[in-house]
Amino acid sequence: MTARNHDVVIVGGAVMGSSIACHLAMDPDFAGSVLVVEKDPSYRACASALSAASIRQQFSDPTNIAISLYGIDFLREIGTRLATGDERPAIDLHEGGYLFLATPDKRPILEENHALQTRMGADIAFLEPHELANRFPWLNVEDIAAGCWGRTGEGWFDGYGLMQAFRKKARALGVPYQAAEVTLAAREGEGFRLTLSDGEEISCGRLVNAAGASGAARLAGQLGVALPVESRKRMIFTFNCREAVSGCPLLIDPSGTYVRPEGAGFLCGSAPPEERDRESCDFDVEHDFFDEHLWPTLAARVPAFEAIRPGQAWAGHYDMNLFDHNAILGPVEAVPGLFLCAGFSGHGLQQAPAVGRGIAELVTHGRYRSLDLTPFAFARIAQNRPVLEKNVV
Incomplete structure (x- = not known):
């Protein structure tokens, strides 16, 4: 059978795959x-649709900070950057900020992170306990030594809307999308041959693996690449509160x-306790986790949350990088033509603008031309060079 040929095939059409294509x-x-x-053009089960969809610069790694500094500019200008004809996408960006709280033993980490973040241009305020109490009077700060709050540049947005904006722009520029699953990937000469779930075979010179939690590790494994990425379930719970909690970041x-x-x-x-955080592909909501952990924790921190009415809840999945909880990006030396875009561990939506641009630069120009993402190269795993974040959320 003669395979249909493309120069580049991107496996995975959610926010990362669509950003790269765009x-x-x-x-x-x-x-x-x-x-x-x-594989699922409805996107009902993808992380892009089920995420809490937020962006922050409050990282301890400079590359992660730079990625999000670019990301917030991109999100602010999305109506212009990803317009198609007269249609200007909107993602309902709320720059309400992140507020990281630290107990006395973690205050030095917060101070160190804050110094780096502000040095790189992030608008982060360092707040002492009395300043926290003045700005957020509903907050219990009895055990808190300090907090860092993003005055601008941090917040939340419509993640599904961002994914669709990238997808619509890519399609408007002539990129086709095919609804199928890659069941087998194999080397073919200097390129690749992909077998799809509908039986069709496709060949390509360059292959981008953006298959997410459910497929990235399997696809890489078929090409002899051990990717330390597993699917880990994360649950989101909603509720209403009787009292006003104004200005909540x-x-x-x-x-x-x-x-x-x-x-x-x-x-x-929240991430579940380590003993409960195992590889998972189900979408079951464990309501006892809310009752026994989330609600008591939140009510202790915000007393107004003692009186709430629970609402909708759902589950999705992180493509968790077990090596260091950071993205795995770029080429694989042992498999020329293969590019990885995986292992975002919950940071994918906010990193999609910079990462999509970066992978596209690698494919087109053979190097990063705007923001150097080589600290997240696949080679760091074999070299045992983890990129460690001091605040992993």
Whole structure:
């Protein structure tokens, strides 16, 4: 059987795959053909649609900070950057900020992170306990030594809208999307041959693996690449509160539990305890996690949350990088033509603008031309060079 040929095939058409496709199509130096293969064009189960969709510069790694500094500019200008004809996409960006709280033992980490973030241009305020109490009078700061709050440049947005904006722009620029699953990937000469779930075979010279939590590791494995990425379930719970909690940012409790406004109410979540955090592909909501962990933690931090009415809840999945919880990006030396875009561990939506641009630059120009993302190269795993974040949420 003669396989249909494309210069570049992107496996995975959610926010990362669509950002890469969009940036390739927008690059005047790229002259090849691109195909995006997406197994579920409804996107009902993808992380892009189920995420809490937020952006922050409050990282401890400079590359992560730079990625999000670019990302916020992109989100602010999305109506212009991703317009198609007269249609200007909107993603309902709310720059309400992140508020990281630190107990006395973690204050030095907060101070160190804040110094780096502000040095790189992030608008982050360092707040002492009395300043926290004045600005957020509903907050219990009895055990808190300090907090860092993003005055601008941080907040939340419509993640599904961002994904669709990239997708619509890519399609408007001529990139086709095919609804199928890649069941087998194999080397063919200097390129690749892909077998799809509908039986069709496709060949390509360059292959981008953006298959997400459910497929990135499997696809890489078929090409002899061991990718330390697993699917980990994360649940989001919503609720309404009887009392007003005005000016609430995206609050990160020292325990790692988070809460932020959502419409007239709130949404919240947290990583489960380590003994419960195992590889998972189900979408079951464990309501006992809310009752036994999330609600008591939030009520202790925000006393107004003692009186709430629970609402909708859902589950999605992180493509968790077990090596260091950071993205795995770029070429694989042992498999020329293969590019990885995986392992975002919950940071994918906010990193999609910079990463999509970066992978497109690698494919087109053979190097990063705007922001150097080589700290997240696949080679760091074999070299045991983890990129470690001091605040992993």
